[in-house]
Amino acid sequence: MTRVTTTWTTRGTTSDALGALAAEGATGALSGERGIVYLSAGRVVHVESAFTPDLGALLTHSGAVPPDGWWDAVDRGGTEHRVGHRLVDSGRLAAGALEVCHLGALFDAAYFVLAHDTRARRFRPGAVHWLGPVRAVPVDVVVRESGRRRDLLDRIWPDPAVDTLPLARVPGAGTAELPGRRGRTLAQVDGVRTAAEIASALACRTYHTLVELRRLAADGLVRAAPPAAPPLPAGPEPRAVVWDDPDTALLRRLRDALEAL
């Protein structure tokens, strides 16, 4: 049973709301400005954000799970909220590997949802994520880690715009002798892609990519691209990843399901 929650709405930031919900042992989905945190009995079971590639993207782009295998697991396990179990039961992925990858995606998304003191929007009691239970993490651990990551990133280069805006190379900057991962990250910077898209292309977790991107920014090789006028007067929306609709996750899931048909 999920108790009806009342205290969270009076709290300011998403982190505060999450703390209140954890204290109540709540189950459901808390939408913030930058993503959604899924709770089960007051513990964080999943976090998703449009600023980070999701677990499916990480697993399929890295080659750990073939795309067919991923979609098969989503098809068969999605309605029962057991996609994670499906992947393991079908022998596509070791349980430990799933947990490690899931925790990576969870903390990556949590950084965006929690680290920048954005506001909580709404809480849907009883909402469950289709991935199903993988590994639950206490709320205070997630909140603490998000803050710690923000501080670590700011120590490298204090410009949070690098995390979310399209990134461009600084013209004329030399790029000689970069260590492996930083070089591969720089190669993906094209003036259009954001950190999330670069992480997805590299099949690398977002925080690791952010570390490399902030180092590149500190070295004067990369900067957040200015919000240029949209090149084509095509759509009313310039191409920017904005998490403004609490139900974006639902829409994305629908789209994914339709694509998988």
Next chain:
Amino acid sequence: MANLETSLKECLGSIDGATAVALVDYTSGMALGTLGGGKDFNLEVAAAGNTDVVRSKLRTMEHLGLKDEIEDILITLNTQYHLIRLLKGRGGNGLFLYLVLDSSRANLAMARHLLRRIEADLEV
């Protein structure tokens, strides 16, 4: 098909002399899972500190232009061995297993061998 919990338990259960183990993300220094330790050995602190060891070694290798990879790092104390094993996963997943061994009871060669086997269940 061991999960994280069982992999960590296997480290303590099957490796002679093992007293504590952690799986650590060395980009952030966060421990994804810990087992053992206790009040006189704070694994969270050890995880964060040993992250600096790994990073510093990786940076040194970068400066030296070595294209090789670290398989493991052994730190020998008077009464303990600390073994750090980097996971290799295809995505370059930036994790290491950190194992604390009681040196009077441990068999290093065996510990390294078993750790390599346990690692296979955690790689992505």
